[in-house]
Amino acid sequence: MDLRQLEYLVAVAEERNFTRAAERVHISQSGVSAQIRRLERELGAELFDRSARTVTLTVAGKAALEHARATLAAAGAVGRAVDEVTGLVRGGVTVGMVAGCTLTPLFDTLAAFHEAHPGVEILLREDGSDRLADGVRSGALDLALVGAAAVTPAGLDALTVVSERLVAAVPAGHPLARRRRVVLRDLMDHPLVCMPAGTGLRTVFDEACAAQGLRPSITLQAGAANAIADLAARGLGVAVLSDSMAAGHRDRLAARTIDDVETPALLALIWKNAHNPAVRELVTHARRAFGMR
Numbered sequence: 001m002d003l004r005q006l007e008y009l010v011a012v013a014e015e016r017n018f019t020r021a022a023e024r025v026h027i028s029q030s031g032v033s034a035q036i037r038r039l040e041r042e043l044g045a046e047l048f049d050r051s052a053r054t055v056t057l058t059v060a061g062k063a064a065l066e067h068a069r070a071t072l073a074a075a076g077a078v079g080r081a082v083d084e085v086t087g088l089v090r091g092g093v094t095v096g097m098v099a100g101c102t103l104t105p106l107f108d109t110l111a112a113f114h115e116a117h118p119g120v121e122i123l124l125r126e127d128g129s130d131r132l133a134d135g136v137r138s139g140a141l142d143l144a145l146v147g148a149a150a151v152t153p154a155g156l157d158a159l160t161v162v163s164e165r166l167v168a169a170v171p172a173g174h175p176l177a178r179r180r181r182v183v184l185r186d187l188m189d190h191p192l193v194c195m196p197a198g199t200g201l202r203t204v205f206d207e208a209c210a211a212q213g214l215r216p217s218i219t220l221q222a223g224a225a226n227a228i229a230d231l232a233a234r235g236l237g238v239a240v241l242s243d244s245m246a247a248g249h250r251d252r253l254a255a256r257t258i259d260d261v262e263t264p265a266l267l268a269l270i271w272k273n274a275h276n277p278a279v280r281e282l283v284t285h286a287r288r289a290f291g292m293r
Contacts, residue, residue: 092121096144100223128198147200162267
């Protein structure tokens with residue numbers, strides 16, 4: 001006997017009809033009947049009672065059905081086990097990254113994965129967070145680092161790696177630098193330098209302004225935190241950043257937490273197919289790189 005015959009046995013038993021079983025396994029009815037007859041000869045017993053309009057299992061057929069299902073399940077498990085191994089020996093993985101990201105642990109994650117699985121090609125794509133989330137949902141991306149406001153994208157697995165409040169960053173001589181406390185309304189009198197729409201940080205900022213009925217003057221936009229800091233350091237506007245983004249520029253910018261914007265800006269890894277071995281490995285390496293054991 002072979003797996004194909006066992007598949008036909010299960011199909012006929014579940015459909016209780018040779019014609020419907022043949023449609024299910026995509027061969028002719030005569031082909032299914034011939035293979036079942038052959039299996040019955042090999043086993044030395046009839047498996048189906050064909051005397052009535054509806055095909056039913058004989059006692060021998062009922063005994064065989066349980067083992068047929070178990071055998072097919074075991075064969076499927078063997079295939080999946082091999083796929084998992086070969087999936088980490090060859091093939092590719094596509095990772096998305098929010099534009100302008102310079103998050104070192106993400107690059108450490110990719111490097112560790114490449115060292116462990118040099119046969120897997122890594123493709124890296126930059127885009128806005130919304131489009132990256134859509135790419136993960138559609139399967140175009142296996143994993144992505146995205147920005148979000150307070151919560152991660154719905155319907156996807158996620159690992160939050162950064163959750164921070166917004167800050168206003170200005171040069172030492174700026175009027176806001178002399179304040180111990182800054183609220184959102186204080187920023188409305190100044191030109192602002194901010195992330196583009198679609199990023200998590202910008203979403204937090206825009207939603208906070210809308211909630212208070214404020215209309216900010218965003219005169220400059222940049223996708224990289226370093227660029228925003230450079231523009232603010234040159235007096236071109238108040239930089240709206242997260243705390244860690246501003247931390248690397250404390251030698252030239254004073255950062256003040258925006259007290260009345262409590263919603264955090266998130267950076268999170270998102271994925272959909274948790275059964276993909278490459279995705280599982282990437283998430284494992286990411287946990288280590290970001291210090292999450």
